[in-house]
Amino acid sequence: MTAPSPTIIIARNEQIPFVFTNMPSEPGTLVTGDYNVKGLEHLITVERKSLSDLLGCIGGDRDRFKRELQRMRAYRFRLLVVEASAADLEAGEWRSKLQPAHVMGSLAAWTGQYSLPVWLAGTHDAGARFVERFLYQAARCIASEAQAFDASPAKPQLQPVTAYS
Template sequence: MKIICDTREQAPFGFVSYDCEMVAGTLTTGDYSLAGLLDRCAVERKSLDDLLGCLTGEGRERFERELARASGLECFAVVVEASMQDMAEGRYRSRMKPHAALQSVLAFQVRHSCPFIWCGNRAGAEYATYHFLRHYLRNAQERLRIVLRAHGDAT
């Protein structure tokens, strides 16, 4: 499996313990995707403080545009390097109230049909990113096999 990591990613995962190759590239949506499937699947990684920055002001507008682009993909998720409890208890630097932050995230999920995966920490987020992409790839390969079998049966 070849994972493409956006060149603008500030703190890229290494995927050292995972069976994959990581290559830097430019992604229009998300921070991680799969070679050959950039227009179909992506993952956006967020630290808790980064996520809070996406909930207010210019950061919110930019994030809304990102999620709108992502809605055109078959599969997309935001992977958060924290727990929902961390947000609920205000364990971040922003002055935004925890209730308002949680409500924004829930509204984004509904508005953009986009799951936010609360991973507890960075290692959990790396794990979730790898396996999210792996499961998508496995599913895409299976769909391709079905199409090829159907085409083969028709000829």
């Protein structure tokens, strides 16, 4: 029996959704985050931020975003992907009053306080490629662990995505 490739769930309220090339995707309602894997919504979450979104979350929306980060702690696999590079953040070429040190300090603090991996993707497209890989690997890990606990041969396994094998 061949199992389907995992399906990525994209939050319906995602403003500029990633386009995935190796895994199927569909819109859905997510409690936390912007991206997930169908059937694993309680274990995986990915939050996407453009540079302007990130600046808002560090500035005026900080308290709301920290509540989001607190909710993300409940997920085994979690990721914040930022559509900017470290060089972009250090250059500080934005209209906000936030200084680069404040932005980098917030990301470092959130990484420590919330055990939150942060991926500075550089661009929207690079973010999509990384998130697709992250979601596939998280789903693969979960499937592998489930198989170890239940050695029943009738259980379907994830189909490998050639690009990530």
